[in-house]
Amino acid sequence: MKYLPLLLLAIVWELVVQLGLISRDLLPSLSDVAKAGWTLLREGDFWTNGAASLYRGGMGLLLAIAVGAVLGIAMAWWREVDASVGPLVEALYPMPKSALIPVTVLWLGFGDGSKILLIFLGCMLPVTLGVYNGARSCEQALVWSARSLGASRLRVLWDVVLPSALPELANGIRTALALTFVLLVSSELIVARAGLGYLIGFLGEGGVYDAMFAVVLVVAFLGFFADRLYQRLMHRVLAWRD
Amino acid sequence: MVDSTADSVKQIAVERVSHVYRPPRGREVLALEEVSLEIGVREFVALLGPSGCGKSTLLYLIGGFLPIEKGAIRIEGAPVAGPGPDRGIVFQHFALFPWRTVKANVRYGLEKLGLARAEQERRAQHFIEMVGLKGFEESYPSQLSGGMKQRAALARTLAVDPKMLLMDEPFGALDAQTRSLMQSELYAIWERTPKTVIFVTHDVQEAVRLAQRVVVMSARPGKIKASVKVELDRNDPHIYRSPAFAEKVDEIWSLVRDEAIKAQ
Numbered sequence: 001m002k003y004l005p006l007l008l009l010a011i012v013w014e015l016v017v018q019l020g021l022i023s024r025d026l027l028p029s030l031s032d033v034a035k036a037g038w039t040l041l042r043e044g045d046f047w048t049n050g051a052a053s054l055y056r057g058g059m060g061l062l063l064a065i066a067v068g069a070v071l072g073i074a075m076a077w078w079r080e081v082d083a084s085v086g087p088l089v090e091a092l093y094p095m096p097k098s099a100l101i102p103v104t105v106l107w108l109g110f111g112d113g114s115k116i117l118l119i120f121l122g123c124m125l126p127v128t129l130g131v132y133n134g135a136r137s138c139e140q141a142l143v144w145s146a147r148s149l150g151a152s153r154l155r156v157l158w159d160v161v162l163p164s165a166l167p168e169l170a171n172g173i174r175t176a177l178a179l180t181f182v183l184l185v186s187s188e189l190i191v192a193r194a195g196l197g198y199l200i201g202f203l204g205e206g207g208v209y210d211a212m213f214a215v216v217l218v219v220a221f222l223g224f225f226a227d228r229l230y231q232r233l234m235h236r237v238l239a240w241r242d
Numbered sequence: 243m244v245d246s247t248a249d250s251v252k253q254i255a256v257e258r259v260s261h262v263y264r265p266p267r268g269r270e271v272l273a274l275e276e277v278s279l280e281i282g283v284r285e286f287v288a289l290l291g292p293s294g295c296g297k298s299t300l301l302y303l304i305g306g307f308l309p310i311e312k313g314a315i316r317i318e319g320a321p322v323a324g325p326g327p328d329r330g331i332v333f334q335h336f337a338l339f340p341w342r343t344v345k346a347n348v349r350y351g352l353e354k355l356g357l358a359r360a361e362q363e364r365r366a367q368h369f370i371e372m373v374g375l376k377g378f379e380e381s382y383p384s385q386l387s388g389g390m391k392q393r394a395a396l397a398r399t400l401a402v403d404p405k406m407l408l409m410d411e412p413f414g415a416l417d418a419q420t421r422s423l424m425q426s427e428l429y430a431i432w433e434r435t436p437k438t439v440i441f442v443t444h445d446v447q448e449a450v451r452l453a454q455r456v457v458v459m460s461a462r463p464g465k466i467k468a469s470v471k472v473e474l475d476r477n478d479p480h481i482y483r484s485p486a487f488a489e490k491v492d493e494i495w496s497l498v499r500d501e502a503i504k505a506q
Contacts, residue, residue, distance in 0.1 A: 141337035144307045147325040149402060150354030159350075163341045240341045242384040 028210035037214030045199065046218070052194040056112050057184045060119025064176055068124040069169060072131030076138075076165075077157060089128055097122030097179070101187050115187050115195070122183045123176035130172020134165030167241065170234045177230055181223045252318075253406065253438050254281040254304060259313035261299055273299045275463035276313070284436040288443055288453035290494065292502040296464025297442045298410050304440065305331055305408050317406075327351060330404030334411040336391040338383040344370060344394045345379040351402035369397040372431070389420035400431070406438040413448065425451055429476055446498060450474070450490045451481065458497045461504045468497050 010030055016022050017029035028036075040046045074081045075089070100118055108114040138161050146160045147153070188197025196219050203212035256279040263273040273296040281287050289297040302308045304315055306325040315322045317329070325331075338347050348366040357365070370379055373393040383391055392412060399407065412428075413421040429452055432439060443449050449456045450472055460467040472490055474481060481487050 139337065141333045141335065142339060144302075144305070144325065144331065145333070145337045145339075145398075146350070147307070148305060148327065148329060148331045148404075149351035149398070150327040155354075160339065163339070166341070240382040240384065 025209070028213055032210040033213045033217065036208070036211035037218070040199075040211055040214060046215075049194055049196050049199045050218075052112070053184055053188065053196045056115040056195065057119060057180045059112075060116045060184075061123055061176060061180045063116070063120040064123035065127050065173055067120070068127030068172070068176075069131050071124070072128040072169075073135055073157065073162065073165070075128070075132050076135035077161065089125060089132075093125045093129065097183055098186050101190055104187075105191050110191050110193060115184065115192070118187050119180050119183050123179050126175040126179065127169065127172040130168045130170075130175075131165045134168030135161050137168070138164035167238055170238060174227070174230060174234075177226060178223070181219070181226075185219060252280050253283045253285075254279075254440075255314075255316045256280070256300070256304070257314045257316070259300070259303060259310065259315060261296070261303060261308070261311060263299065272463040274303075275465050277464065277466055278313075279457060279466060279469075281438060281440065284438055286432060286439045286441070286452060286454045288441045288449035288456045289459060290443060290446065290449045290456050290498060291459030291464070291467075292461050292498065292504075293444060295459040295461050295501065297444075297459050300459075300464070301331075301408050301410055301440060301442050305329055327355070327402045328404055329406045329408055330399035330402065331408045332392070332395055332399050332410065332412045334414045336383070336388075336395045336415075338391055338395055338398070340383050343380050343382055344375060344386070344397075347383070347394055348398045348401050350398060355402060365401055366397075369401045370394075372400070373397045373427070387420075388416050389424060392416065392424060396428070396431075400435075404437065406440070409439065409441045411442055411444070414443070414445075421448070428452065446491050446495050447482070450487060450494060451476070456494055458494060459501070461501045467501065470494055470497075 013027070014030040017024060017027055024032075071085065071089075075085055076082070097118070100121055101114075104114040104118045104121075108117055142160050142164065143156050146156045151159055184195070185197035185200070188195035189201045192198040196215055200212055200215045200219070203209075203215065256277055259274055259277045260272070261274040263271045265271070277296075277300060279300075289300065291297045299308065303310055304317075304322065306322045306329070310322065339350065342350065345366055348369055349362050352362040352365055367379070370376060373396055375390060375393050375397065378386065378390065378394075383394065386394065392415075396412075413424050416424060425448060439453075441449070441452060453472055456470045456472055457466060458468045458470065459465065470490075470493065474484070474486055474490065478484060
């Protein structure tokens with residue numbers, strides 16, 4: 001029921017095209033888009049290109065989470081790290097990451113490597129800042145409690161500081177997840193030989209607009225689905241919050 | 243002649259300790275000035291004073307949480323070098339790990355001791371039942387009331403069997419009824435398993451209700467103003483209405499009043 005407006009939009013889309021209110025050259029009908037999508041699915045184009053995108057996005061995001069989390073914790077815990085890396089993080093954070101597309105291609109070529117590097121670079125800082133802010137807001141009394149219960153200083157990092165940072169880390173990862181889709185599709189659109197972004201560009205240039213729209217819809221749905229899945233997961237992981 | 247009563251054996255010795263508090267912004271404050279204090283084995287001492295008198299700072303120094311800059315603090319003769327499980331701490335705002343259940347919170351210190359899992363479980367359960375939290379083992383702190391949170395925190399601290407109990411206004415965040423109940427229970431626990439207790443509070447009645455000795459501190463800079471022995475029958479359910487209690491409260495209140503006015 002919540003998604004009723006979406007259903008209405010789909011009906012309106014189909015109607016305006018069927019009634020000739022909008023030219024089919026600008027907007028193919030939804031039913032044509034669905035048919036073209038079905039063909040792509042049956043002939044395997046979706047799967048090969050989808051797999052390439054999934055691999056790049058997954059690797060880039062995982063690397064960004066791993067390195068970003070370690071960096072954020074280190075910045076929060078050691079003053080020296082904060083002083084040396086902090087200004088760099090702050091300066092780079094607002095930079096439009098898509099500007100790095102030519103740079104990563106120059107370094108790693110047209111294949112998976114350049115996409116993974118781009119996503120890694122673009123998604124790391126939101127994770128870093130999330131962990132950093134979360135760890136900084138960790139209650140002193142929690143750290144002291146753990147210390148007086150026999151935990152070493154380093155152990156406290158794992159037992160107390162990291163879990164304290166978890167809610168903020170989760171927010172950082174959510175931002176990174178959305179960014180992954182943006183960077184993945186735009187980099188594949190510009191320079192790639194496979195991937196869903198590449199497929200959109202390829203079909204568009206060839207004038208196969210119904211199929212192009214099908215891939216655009218799939219990418220939009222994947223982004224939405226990934227976010228919902230992630231939120232479900234976090235709801236479970238962070239169940240201890242009120 | 244060797245005096246061998248428990249009270250006379252020194253456990254904590256604070257010697258001419260001064261401490262400067264440096265806020266991230268703003269002026270430095272002399273929080274403690276030349277504080278000396280001795281506390282005996284299994285003695286129950288209340289540190290009483292207006293807010294800002296440095297009583298919590300003194301507690302944190304004994305706990306090893308803050309560096310000792312001037313003077314010395316010795317625990318059984320050895321200088322304090324950081325926190326340790328010989329000194330358990332209980333905070334005003336409970337400081338439970340919110341991502342751990344009650345049981346897992348109580349188990350935390352037992353994990354650090356390296357006990358076998360079965361023994362951890364057994365001891366955690368014992369202390370949870372002792373503080374009256376049976377049935378709430380699997381609850382998260384966010385699901386508990388303030389009083390229950392403090393019971394859980396107390397169980398977590400007691401489970402590792404510290405020789406000394408440092409309590410930082412532990413009942414200050416509780417409503418009056420819960421506070422009174424917790425006072426009785428704390429006293430009962432202390433009677434059964436005597437430990438050295440340092441109990442920081444700004445509540446004169448609470449100090450007199452619980453402590454064998456009330457140490458009154460003066461406002462900025464924090465100094466020890468007086469040390470008053472309190473001998474009352476704590477198991478008297480009507481202790482609050484006894485004349486001896488009222489007399490002690492009056493005596494100590496007169497010592498605190500000037501400081502409280504100064505602190506405003």
